Amino acid sequence: MKIMSLLWTKSFLFLLSIPCLCSSQLSPPPLRFSAFLDHSNLVFMSWDHDAEEIMTFELRVKTTGWVAFGFSPHGELPGSDIVIGGVFPNGSIYFSDWHAVDEENLEEDKSQDYQLLSLTEDEIFTTIRFKRYFQTCDPNDLDITGDTARLISAFGTDDTVQFSKGQRFLKSLFLMRVISPTELNDPKIFFTHDLKLNDFPIPVDETTYACTFIPLPIVKQKHHIYKFEPIITTHQNRSMVHHILVYACGNGSVLPTGISDCYGANPDFALCSQVVAGWAVGGGSYQFPNEAAISIGTPMDPQYIRLEIHYSNFDLIPGLIDNSGIRLYYTLDLRPYDMGVLQTGVFTFPVHFIPPGADTYKSYGLCKSSQFNEMNGTPVPDLKVFGFLLHTHLAGRGLKVVQYRKGEQVRIICEDNKYDFSLQETRDLKEVITIKVGDEILVECNFQTLDRTEITFGGPSTLNEMCLAFLFYYPRNNISSCMGYPDIQQIASALGQEASDAMEGMIAMNYVEWNNETIKNAEKAAKEADQTVIIKTIDVSVVCLYLAEWLGVGKTWSALEFETKAHGRTKVSALSTAEILPLPLLLLTQLAFTWLLISYQCRI
Structure with a gap:
């Protein structure tokens, strides 16, 4: 040289x-x-x-x-x-x-x-x-x-x-x-079906959740949806679309017509909770592996879906018309298994909070699967997880999904320690992993709020936060989500605040003088607090598990410093959608009220 x-x-x-x-x-x-x-x-x-x-x-x-x-x-x-x-x-x-x-x-x-x-x-x-x-x-x-x-x-x-x-x-x-397009089996004969909004006027609001109910393809025999891709309308060389989710509806559901706020005054627009496809900022098309796909056309399969599109119109631009959605590819060339999606993480309510001025702050959401068989109605086969999608909002810096069995860590299922909000995509695991009924799934999210002077609460807006992981698996069952949230009263007490109920606990967070010490104390308290685990099925029945102990025992980082012990205090309750889902967007008090409602219904 x-x-x-x-x-x-x-x-x-x-x-x-x-x-x-x-x-x-x-x-x-x-x-x-x-x-x-x-x-x-x-x-x-x-x-x-x-x-x-x-x-x-x-x-x-x-x-x-x-x-x-x-x-x-x-x-x-x-x-x-x-x-x-x-x-x-x-x-x-x-x-x-x-x-x-x-x-x-x-x-x-x-x-x-x-x-x-x-x-x-x-x-x-x-x-x-x-x-x-x-x-x-x-x-x-x-x-x-x-x-x-x-x-x-x-x-x-x-x-x-x-x-x-x-x-x-x-x-x-x-x-x-790990899987290239050339390794995937493309059927010789396939059909497409678009699930999208038609000429929808984007409101002049920073955050809008628009929902509607659309039939899946009407077929006389079983088909498999093997691929989906986004249909995104761009406005002024950019997209207003933050994410798109497709939820399968139980065939017994009575669904409303038209387009409305997903979590607004009419709770029926929040029906259906089984995620079957999703897209978020930066993602692209996704083709399922050769072993599994989404089933349609049998009596057990959904006939309708709820299409949810989250718009972020931060510049309040008027006159925007949108035609975004998801395109499905389906075929008679069937795969060996029907697949499902399990949503895990922190239940999205303002009880989930992130202090301001934090260089790093970790939140934890627990899924305890011990009630899966009861909720499913029949024994749940082992979940063979092949893919995942991780989701936080703007403060998110990293996520981990960890599997435990009988109190011992089995593996880190997936992680991204350099998460980028602008790249949210479905990714394949290097190898298929097995989750058994009784296992615990812990989702850890790392946030940074150095640029914020106020508390960031969990919620639907892009300026709120989420901590979610979607696990793609086969064979499918009726469980749609399994998420947890910590006891806010315990956290408030650990920070020297008095709170007689959860509402006061959330309000008390605003009276904490946030600095490095109180941020670390809050993270430790949230990590060790009792967690309520909420399990939903496709027909939106719910079980809440109140876990009496969450003990940090000083294990190594790879074990996430956790040991879980459930003491059997369990209550099973079937709740209506109105009792489960948050009320009008961005109103903290109404979100908090809804959280109190579900908390009251679930606890003993």
């Missing part, structure tokens, strides 16, 4: 020349995964990984100048791990491993850990193929993990590298995909 020139200016300037050794190589094998890294489709990346923990990348960039690619810690340039390469006009190439010191200066790594495989250029494109290990032991290289990656790409018009002046892009991407 021969350095031809290396110039430093305010924006950083260098040229690096090495002989071209790539022109006579055979065509490399195709890479399984691919995505554009920019909105204009100028930077196309393919990638793959193997059992030796090596990641191979190929970038095809619409330029004849320099090309850069790398990893950012949290989306900013300083601290980023970057590789830069290109082809000089004389045909020689340059390629080297660098890191960003600040917004304007790069330094070459002493350890060159990216291995160049090929580098070519034609009249339009520069194509670079290289590889590196997931972990290089170089402190200037960022590890490649199962978390969401923040990828930086950039290019210039010639071979004088001025990184701060080139076109630069940032994209969040999940690199550890």
Whole structure:
């Protein structure tokens, strides 16, 4: 490797020349995964990984100048791990491993850990193929993990590298995909069916939950829905759609007509709780694995769904018309199993709170599956979990879903410690895992509120918070969700506040003087507080389990510092939708009242 020139200016300037050794190589094998890294489709990346923990990348960039690619810690340039390469006009190439010191200066790594495989250029494109290990032991290289990656790409018009002046892009991407489209069985004959709103006027409100009920395809024999994809209407080059959920309805339900607020004055628009498909910001289409799909067309299958679309119109733009929804793909080519979705996490009520000014604050929601058989009506087979979707709002920084059996941790089912609100997608597990009746599922969410001066409460608005994990599994059962929430009175007491009931407990949080110490005390109290577990079925019957002990016993981080002990205080009650679901949006007192109602109904 021969350095031809290396110039430093305010924006950083260098040229690096090495002989071209790539022109006579055979065509490399195709890479399984691919995505554009920019909105204009100028930077196309393919990638793959193997059992030796090596990641191979190929970038095809619409330029004849320099090309850069790398990893950012949290989306900013300083601290980023970057590789830069290109082809000089004389045909020689340059390629080297660098890191960003600040917004304007790069330094070459002493350890060159990216291995160049090929580098070519034609009249339009520069194509670079290289590889590196997931972990290089170089402190200037960022590890490649199962978390969401923040990828930086950039290019210039010639071979004088001025990184701060080139076109630069940032994209969040999940690199550890395990199933490529070519590994999925596409049926030869299939049909499509759209579940969407038609010419819906988006209200001039920051948050709107619009719901309607739509029939599934009418078929005379069993079919399988094997794929879904979003239909998103863009407005002024952006989407107002925060998420779309499709809930299956029990066939005995009496459903309203029209479009209304999902959680407003008419509780019937919150009927149906069995999630069958979902999309959120940053997601794309999803095709189920070859083993399972959603069944339609049999007497046991739902005939109607509730379509829920959450709009975020923060700029209060008037006159917007929307036609968003979900497109279903279905076929007679049946899979071995019918699949279901289990919603877990923290039950979405204002009893779930996050203090302001927190660099990190963890919330926990428990699912205890001991009542599954009773709720299902028949014994529930083992759940074979193959995929997941994680969901928080803007303060969310990471999520973990952990499985326990008889008080011992079995595994971390899934996690993302670099969660990005702008990339919410259904992901496949590396291997199918088994959940047995009686197991406990703990969802941990990590939040950051350094930019907030008021408490963030759980709720439906994007400015509220959620802590949810959707687990995709087979064979299906009637359980739609299993979530928990902590005893707010215990938390208030631990923070030196008096509260005679849950309402006073929530109000008391506003009188706490929040600082690092009280934030840590609140997190510890919420972690150790008794949890009420709410289990819902497709017909919205509910069981509430009041767990008498939640003991932190100082285990290692991988065990989430938890040991659970249920003392058998259980009450089973069938509650109406009006008793379960929150009342008008964004009104904390009404949400709190609803929470008190369900709390009263569930406890002994």
